[in-house]
Amino acid sequence: ETGVTQTPRHLVMGMTNKKSLKCEQHLGHNAMYWYKQSAKKPLELMFVYSLEERVENNSVPSRFSPECPNSSHLFLHLHTLQPEDSALYLCASSQVMDATNEKLFFGSGTQLSVL
Amino acid sequence: SQQGEEDPQALSIQEGENATMNCSYKTSINNLQWYRQNSGRGLVHLILIRSNEREKHSGRLRVTLDTSKKSSSLLITASRAADTASYFCATDDYNQAGTALIFGKGTTLSVSS
Numbered sequence: 203e204t205g206v207t208q209t210p211r212h213l214v215m216g217m218t219n220k221k222s223l224k225c226e227q228h229l230g231h232n233a234m235y236w237y238k239q240s241a242k243k244p245l246e247l248m249f250v251y252s253l254e255e256r257v258e259n260n261s262v263p264s265r266f267s268p269e270c271p272n273s274s275h276l277f278l279h280l281h282t283l284q285p286e287d288s289a290l291y292l293c294a295s296s297q298v299m300d301a302t303n304e305k306l307f308f309g310s311g312t313q314l315s316v317l
Numbered sequence: 318s319q320q321g322e323e324d325p326q327a328l329s330i331q332e333g334e335n336a337t338m339n340c341s342y343k344t345s346i347n348n349l350q351w352y353r354q355n356s357g358r359g360l361v362h363l364i365l366i367r368s369n370e371r372e373k374h375s376g377r378l379r380v381t382l383d384t385s386k387k388s389s390s391l392l393i394t395a396s397r398a399a400d401t402a403s404y405f406c407a408t409d410d411y412n413q414a415g416t417a418l419i420f421g422k423g424t425t426l427s428v429s430s
Contacts (some may be wrong), residue, residue, distance in 0.1 A: 204361070206359070208359075235417055237420075243422070244422045244423070245360075245420040247418075258417060292359055292360070294359075294360075303347070303409045303417065303418055304365070305350060305365055306350075306352075306362060306407075307362070308360045309359050311358065311359050313357065
C-alpha cells in the first residue's frame, strides 16, 4: 500500500452522466495531483493542489472539475464526458520542500470508460 | 513543456540479463526520478537522483545522471520475471519552483524466464 487510496477502481459512465473520483492520502503530504494516462501517451498532468490551493491547471477541459476540501482529500468531478476521456486517472501526493518536488506516491488509479 | 523521453520504447530480455533504459530531458532540473508501473496500476517510485549527483544505487538498480548531456540511465542488474513492467523517468524544472513532475512515455520491459 502506498498510503494513497483511490475510489472507485473502475467506472463506466455515459456521456450525460455526472460522477466523481475520490482520492485520499494518509501520508501528511502538502500537495496532491491528478494525472491522466491514455494508451500510448505520456502521463498528462491535469491539476495540482499545494496547501489546498490549486496552483496549476494544464488547460484541462471544463468538463473536469477538481475539488480539494482539505490536505488529505482530492476529488475529480466529471460531467458530459467524451469517449476520448476514457483513460486511467491517477491521483498522487507528495511533500514539496524548499520549492522542489520530492517523490510522488500514487494511488492505484480509476479506470474510466466513457460510452 | 518539460518532458523526459525514454529510450528504447520496448525492451525484451531473458531472466538474469541486465536491462538498461535511457532518459533525455530538455531544461535544467533539481532532480530526476524513476518510477515503475505494473499494468493498469499506479506508479511506484524507484529512485531519485539530484542534479549534483552523478550516480546512485538501490539494490539491483543503478541510476546515472549527466546534466551536461541532459540524460539519465537506469540499469537493472540480474533481471527477474517480476521486473516486467513499464519504467518512467520524471523531471521537475529548476526554473519553475514547485512545478509538478512531468513524465516521459516510458519503456516497457519484458523479462522472460
